[in-house]
Amino acid sequence: MNTLKTQVRVQFVIILLLVFYLGWREFVDEAPPSGVKEASMENDESRKEEMKGTNKLPNYQAFIVPTPEELTFAGEKIVLKEPDLRERFDREIHVNANWHSNTILMIKRSHRWMAQISEVLKKNNVPDDFKYIVAIESNFEENARSHRNAVGFWQLLEGTAEQYGLEVNNEVDERRDPVKATEAACKYLHDAYDKFGDWTSVAASYNVGMRGLERRLDEQKVDSYFDVLLNDETSRYMFRILAAKAILENPGLYGFNIPVGERYRQPEFDTVKVEETIPDLVDFAHKHGITYKTLKRYNPWLRDRDLTVKNNTYEILISKDPLEQHLVQKLTK
Structure with a gap:
């Protein structure tokens, strides 16, 4: 009996010593060698001093963009005093100002086509601001295609394209022709203006359709895009256009300092x-x-x-x- 008690005590002591040993090893493995922490801190301070006054520090800053009191689209004033409207614009301007890769490519590609799109809009008596629809619809990619099979700069569905005079078949798809697609879009925009009488509603209808916007305005007994409750995509649509306009008109203001030589060009x-x-x-x-x-x-x-x-x-x-x-x-x- 005494022998059994002695064996139990010995085993208990061994287990206790093993637990202490394992805990000590873990502490030793994780702890830095003597002086490393101090040296690391000194090196960090030294590097900070060395980098002061240089441009070597990576610029990972996120832009905080002040929201203006009002904006304009196609000559129409858009007042942003209402909290809902301010937040909707605030969202889109910050998304685009800080989504660097997408916005850089938008600026570079726009240089290739914006002038020609402006010419077509002017010829068809459509306000120049409608060129910013191309920015948010396709990011100026001629071959852009949506999950709904809308195609080209203006993301036209096949039926809509044919309705407005474009050829779409196995050999030809004029939705991918930036100039002809802009001509077709102008016809739609004029039809929408005849229905709504203001360019903001015309732009919104380009996303949800003329009948879709008209039905929602009637259901909610309002006559303005800014007063109607819409699905998330259409609710964001006008503010995405306004954000694209703000950045493309003055990219440097939002930190996009892209020299003309770095932008994509159109050859002769x-x-x-x-x-x-x-x-x-x-x-x-x-x-x-x-x-x-x-x-x-x-x-x-x-x-x-x-x-x-x-x-x-x-x-x-x-x-x-x-x-x-x-x-x-x-x-x-």
Whole structure:
């Protein structure tokens, strides 16, 4: 009996010593060697002193953007005194001011197409501010496609595109032609203006549809986009346009200092009028000194390797950029 008690005591002591040992090892493993903590702190202070007055510190600052009292769209004043309106604009301006990769690309791409879009809008008596719809619909990507199969700069559905005079088939999709798609969008915008009588409602209807906006205004017995309760996407839509306008008009104000040379440019073109079927667009491209890739880059509305011409004619753009005309030398040797 005494022997058993002795064995139990010995085992208890061994277990206790083992627990103490394991705890001590854990403390030793995690604790830094003597002097490391002090040295690390000294190094941090030294680095801070060294970096003072230099531009070596990474700029990870988030922009806080003051909300203005009022904005304008297409010459119409938008007062932001109401808390709901201020917060809706505040959300979109901060999203875009701090979503750096997306906004940088928006600014760079806009430089390629904004002037031409403005020309088409002006020719069709549509306010210039509508070019900012392209920024939020497609981010100036000619080949943009939504989950609803809306396509191109203006994100037109196939039925809407055909309704406003665009050709969409297996060989041609003019929704991807920035100029022709803008012409079609102008027709829609004028139809919407005839219905609503103000450009803000016209812009909102571009997202929810004319009948959709009209029905919600009637149901809630109001006559303004800013007074009607809408789904989240449409509720944000107008304020996304206003945020894009603010940044694209003055990108430096929001920290986007992108030199003109860093923005994407549009080359000069030769325009080839096509009145006969082209059996092979690869050969057609090579004949004009460019690759098929370059041909499709500036004519994204071409969907197939051939182009059938019946009673219509097409205009194909041929880049005159020497860097894209590199096949000319091969063809002339």
